[in-house]
Amino acid sequence: MTNKLDKRIKRLLILENEINDRCQSLADRINKDYKGKNPIIVGVLKGCLPFYNNLFLRLTCEPVMDFMIISSYSGTKQMGIPKIVADLRQNITDRHVIIVEDIVDTGRTLSKVIALLKLRNPKSIKIACLVDKYEARKVSLKPEYVCFPMPNVWLVGYGLDYNESCRNLPYIGELKPSVYKGK
Numbered sequence: 001m002t003n004k005l006d007k008r009i010k011r012l013l014i015l016e017n018e019i020n021d022r023c024q025s026l027a028d029r030i031n032k033d034y035k036g037k038n039p040i041i042v043g044v045l046k047g048c049l050p051f052y053n054n055l056f057l058r059l060t061c062e063p064v065m066d067f068m069i070i071s072s073y074s075g076t077k078q079m080g081i082p083k084i085v086a087d088l089r090q091n092i093t094d095r096h097v098i099i100v101e102d103i104v105d106t107g108r109t110l111s112k113v114i115a116l117l118k119l120r121n122p123k124s125i126k127i128a129c130l131v132d133k134y135e136a137r138k139v140s141l142k143p144e145y146v147c148f149p150m151p152n153v154w155l156v157g158y159g160l161d162y163n164e165s166c167r168n169l170p171y172i173g174e175l176k177p178s179v180y181k182g183k
Helices: 016-033 049-056 108-118
Strands: 009-014 040-045 064-074 077-086 096-104 124-132 145-149 172-175
Touching: 016 049, 016 124, 016 145, 040 049, 040 108, 049 096, 049 124, 064 108, 077 108, 096 108, 108 124
Parallel strands: 040 064, 040 096, 096 124, 124 145
Antiparallel strands: 009 172, 064 077
């Protein structure tokens, strides 16, 4: 990990080695739960990429890789209806699906994605996330595989962003309010 903390970070919350350890633990659980089931691992781009890669490379359950691009935010404002920018390439009928998200906060977007995918008759749908901001939840939704339950603060790093910046930080930190409040 870099020794220098980004100037936009209020406090460091999760180090890269902690993320690696949790990804291994999560992969171990998924490998056990899906042994011989060849699940389709659906990454919701773009924020999931670092976490998706870390997790996917540890899976031994013969996973199949696929992605969706969902647009739900404009700056700091969540849009009403998420837009599917790019859809799955795999047919998920009668297949086990694990949706991989960088963060689950309100759950509104993810619940709509799940509703859409259920129309395609998968055998099962589960959620794996790097961060679960459970305090922000606005819908009934509980990820099955969670690396880090976190409080409702603005998080950046390891794929999490603020207006497309800070995704490349190798750790997760709390963004200074002055950054997103424009002070």
